[in-house]
Amino acid sequence: MLLCQTTPLNELNLWALGGTGLVAGFLGSMLGVGGGPIIVPVLTLALGLPIHVAIGSSLVAIVANSCTAAGIYTQARLTNVKLGLLLETTTTPGAIVGGFIAAVIAPSILSALFGLILIYTAYTMITRRYILNENVLPKDNSAKTDKAANDLPSSLTTSYHDQNLGKVVTYKVNHLPQGLGASFFAGILSSLLGIGGGIIKVPVMSLVMGVPMKAAIATSTFMIAITTTVGALIYYYHGYIYPIIIAPLVIGAVIGARLGAELAQRARGVLLRRIFGTFLFLVALLMFIRTANVV
Amino acid sequence: MERRNFKESRLNNWVSLIFRLGIAISLALVVIGLIILVVLSGTKDIQPLFRLDQIPAAIVISIGILILLLTPILPVLISVVTFWTERNKLYLGISTTVLFFLILSLILALT
Numbered sequence: 001m002l003l004c005q006t007t008p009l010n011e012l013n014l015w016a017l018g019g020t021g022l023v024a025g026f027l028g029s030m031l032g033v034g035g036g037p038i039i040v041p042v043l044t045l046a047l048g049l050p051i052h053v054a055i056g057s058s059l060v061a062i063v064a065n066s067c068t069a070a071g072i073y074t075q076a077r078l079t080n081v082k083l084g085l086l087l088e089t090t091t092t093p094g095a096i097v098g099g100f101i102a103a104v105i106a107p108s109i110l111s112a113l114f115g116l117i118l119i120y121t122a123y124t125m126i127t128r129r130y131i132l133n134e135n136v137l138p139k140d141n142s143a144k145t146d147k148a149a150n151d152l153p154s155s156l157t158t159s160y161h162d163q164n165l166g167k168v169v170t171y172k173v174n175h176l177p178q179g180l181g182a183s184f185f186a187g188i189l190s191s192l193l194g195i196g197g198g199i200i201k202v203p204v205m206s207l208v209m210g211v212p213m214k215a216a217i218a219t220s221t222f223m224i225a226i227t228t229t230v231g232a233l234i235y236y237y238h239g240y241i242y243p244i245i246i247a248p249l250v251i252g253a254v255i256g257a258r259l260g261a262e263l264a265q266r267a268r269g270v271l272l273r274r275i276f277g278t279f280l281f282l283v284a285l286l287m288f289i290r291t292a293n294v295v
Numbered sequence: 296m297e298r299r300n301f302k303e304s305r306l307n308n309w310v311s312l313i314f315r316l317g318i319a320i321s322l323a324l325v326v327i328g329l330i331i332l333v334v335l336s337g338t339k340d341i342q343p344l345f346r347l348d349q350i351p352a353a354i355v356i357s358i359g360i361l362i363l364l365l366t367p368i369l370p371v372l373i374s375v376v377t378f379w380t381e382r383n384k385l386y387l388g389i390s391t392t393v394l395f396f397l398i399l400s401l402i403l404a405l406t
C-alpha cells in the first residue's frame with residue numbers, strides 16, 4: 001500500500017470530489033471523452049495526491065462515466081458496437097506500442113506536437129464537415145442499405161433515431177483503412193500522453209469516416225470503457241486506488257454521465273461538434289502550458 | 296436486412312444490459328460503503344489511507360470498484376459468444392482479436 005502525506009478529507013472535500021466527478025462525467029458523456037484533464041489536476045493540485053493515485057482515481061471515474069453513458073447510448077441504438085470493436089483492433093495494439101515508445105521520446109515534445117494536431121482538428125470540427133470528402137454524402141449521411149451486406153463496410157451500415165431531428169438517420173461508414181490507421185495512431189498517443197482516446201476517436205470517426213456526430217460520441221464512449229478499464233485494473237493491482245477517494249468521484253461521475261448522455265441525445269449534432277471543437281482548443285492550450293512548464 | 300437488424304438489436308440489448316447492470320450494482324456498493332464510512336467515522340478528518348474504523352467501508356467500496364472495472368470486459372465476451380452463435384466469422388475474429396489484445400495488455404503491464 002502506497003503511503004503518502006495527503007490532505008485529510010472532510011465533508012467539504014467529499015462534496016468537492018463528487019462535484020469534480022459530476023462535471024467530468026457530464027462533459028465526458030456529452031462529448032465522448034474521458035474527463036481526465038478535469039479530474040487529475042483537481043486531485044493533484046487541490047488535494048495534494050501523488051500523480052499515480054490521481055491518475056488511478058481518474059481512470060476509475062472515467063470507467064464509471066463511460067460505462068454509464070455507453071449503457072444509455074447503446075440502449076438508444078446510437079452506439080455502433082461493430083465499428084467500436086473494429087476500431088479497437090488497432091487502438092489497443094497502438095496503446096501497447098505507445099507504451100514502448102514512451103521510453104525514448106520526451107513527453108514535452110509530444111505534448112507540443114499533439115497540441116498543434118488538436119488545434120487543426122478543433123478548427124476543422126467547427127468549420128468543416130469532413131476532412132476526406134471524395135465521397136460527398138447527403139446532408140444527413142444517410143445511405144440505402146445494401147441487400148447483400150456481408151462485406152465489412154456494408155456490415156457497419158446502421159441507423160438510429162435522432163431525437164432532435166425527429167427521424168431515423170441511416171449512415172454508412174467510409175474510409176475504413178484511414179480510420180483504422182488513425183485509430184492506431186490514436187492508441188499510441190493515448191498511451192504516450194496519458195490521455196483518454198475520445199479527443200482523437202471522435203474526430204476520426206466524425207471527420208474521416210463520416211459517422212454522424214452523435215453516433216461518433218456514443219461509439220467513442222463504448223471504446224473508452226473498454227480501453228480505460230485495462231489501465232484502471234493495472235492501477236488497482238498496484239495499490240494506487242483509494243476507495244475513500246474513489247467513492248464520491250464515481251457517484252458524481254455516474255450522475256453527471258446520465259445528465260450528459262440525456263442532453264446529448266436531444267442536442268443538435270452541429271452544436272455538439274462546435275462544443276467539442278472548443279473543448280479541443282482548451283485541451284490544446286493545456287498541452288502548450290504543460291510543454292512551457294517543462295521547457 | 297431485417298434479420299441483420301434483429302441480430303444487431305439483440306447484441307445491443309445485451310451490451311446495454313451489461314453496462315447498466317454493472318453500473319447499478321457497483322454504484323449501490325459504493326454508496327453503501329460511503330454510508331458505512333459516514334456512520335462509523337463521521338465526516339470530519341477522513342483520511343484517504345486506511346484507519347481501522349474505515350476498513351468495513353473500504354472493503355465494500357473496493358468490491359464495488361472491482362465490479363465496475365470488470366463490467367466493460369463483459370460486452371466484449373458477449374460479442375464473442377454472440378458472433379460465434381451467429382456463425383459470423385468476420386466479427387468473431389474481430390471481437391476475439393480485441394479480447395486477445397485486452398488480455399495481452401494486462402499481462403504486459405502486470406509482469
